[in-house]
Amino acid sequence: xxxxxxxxDAVVGRARSGEPAAFEELVxxxxxxxxxxxxxxxxxxxxxxxxxxxTFIRAWQALPRFRQESSFKTWLYRIATNLCLNRLxxxxxxxxxxxxxxxxxxxxxxxxxxxxxxxxxxxxxxAALPPDQRSxxxxxxxxxxxxxxxxxxxxxxxxxxxxxLYRARNALRQSLQTAREKGLL
Amino acid sequence: MKTMNCEETRSxxxxxxxxxxxxPDRRRIExxxxxxxxxxxxxxxxxxxxxxxxxxxxxxxxxxxxxxxMVRISAPAxxxxxxxxxxxxxxxxxxxxxxxxxxxxxxxxxxRPSEEERYCAVASALSLPRLPDTGGE
Numbered sequence: 001x002x003x004x005x006x007x008x009d010a011v012v013g014r015a016r017s018g019e020p021a022a023f024e025e026l027v028x029x030x031x032x033x034x035x036x037x038x039x040x041x042x043x044x045x046x047x048x049x050x051x052x053x054x055t056f057i058r059a060w061q062a063l064p065r066f067r068q069e070s071s072f073k074t075w076l077y078r079i080a081t082n083l084c085l086n087r088l089x090x091x092x093x094x095x096x097x098x099x100x101x102x103x104x105x106x107x108x109x110x111x112x113x114x115x116x117x118x119x120x121x122x123x124x125x126x127a128a129l130p131p132d133q134r135s136x137x138x139x140x141x142x143x144x145x146x147x148x149x150x151x152x153x154x155x156x157x158x159x160x161x162x163x164x165l166y167r168a169r170n171a172l173r174q175s176l177q178t179a180r181e182k183g184l185l
Numbered sequence: 186m187k188t189m190n191c192e193e194t195r196s197x198x199x200x201x202x203x204x205x206x207x208x209p210d211r212r213r214i215e216x217x218x219x220x221x222x223x224x225x226x227x228x229x230x231x232x233x234x235x236x237x238x239x240x241x242x243x244x245x246x247x248x249x250x251x252x253x254x255m256v257r258i259s260a261p262a263x264x265x266x267x268x269x270x271x272x273x274x275x276x277x278x279x280x281x282x283x284x285x286x287x288x289x290x291x292x293x294x295x296x297r298p299s300e301e302e303r304y305c306a307v308a309s310a311l312s313l314p315r316l317p318d319t320g321g322e
Binding site: 020023024027028031032035036039040045048049052053056057060118119122123126137140141142146147162163165166169172173176185 | 196197198199200203205230231234235237238239240241242243244245246247250251253254255257258259
């Protein structure tokens with residue numbers, strides 16, 4: 001099934017014909033999103049960079065077989081999701097989060113300290129989710145993918161993604177509520 | 186059109202808060218929300234949570250990610266498989282080598298004398314009796 005025109009179509013076409021400069025343009029465009037997604041998934045900078053590199057290399061190698069049934073962006077997130085969930089299931093490792101509330105240092109502005117506490121509370125809530133729920137939430141909330149794009153990125157149906165996000169957001173509500181009660185948010 | 190109850194509505198509230206609901210489902214859920222303050226409050230909480238989740242800073246990509254990817258792409262890939270033409274050539278060369286080796290071996294390497302021939306040579310030198318001829322019986 002052919003989807004709507006993708007703003008990346010022209011560049012992807014050049015990259016598919018083996019033009020490295022065109023592919024570099026795509027890497028530049030998506031590096032922040034792909035790295036951010038992977039970092040939030042595995043909470044480890046080295047793993048996130050390794051997986052991000054692997055995502056782009058796999059994309060380059062698979063470009064001749066990319067049938068453009070989805071946008072390049074969702075196809076890229078599909079590769080990243082598969083690599084990341086595989087690694088997490090193999091290593092069963094998401095970097096543990098130090099949930100100790102940081103004490104405010106003498107020279108730290110109040111606003112910066114509160115921002116740090118807020119970030120920690122949100123990251124803890126996300127880290128507590130199972131990997132597939134975390135993946136759906138990150139793609140929806142931070143990467144701005146629509147439910148249809150999340151389906152393509154995760155290889156799941158719309159009802160399945162809707163249910164995954166419903167469960168995830170309910171779990172997050174509880175965690176965020178607890179953080180509010182502790183005055184972290 | 187049947188209106189939704191609270192349980193059906195709640196399973197779709199996240200999708201509505203994410204702006205993903207359209208058509209008849211959206212109309213039915215809005216009808217329910219118009220008369221259900223609990224579900225309306227729940228919808229508002231999901232929308233607030235989304236805003237809270239988005240307050241944290243985005244992780245910054247490492248500075249040399251693009252360079253590292255492009256270096257790996259431009260490096261020649263290790264050759265895992267031989268091309269069919271190269272594989273066929275190698276089979277031909279190996280077969281020709283084996284044939285030539287066997288043929289040259291027959292020509293150049295002297296045949297090792299049999300036990301009987303070696304006895305005869307020694308017997309003739311030492312004037313020993315000849316072996317009894319068993320052939321032809």
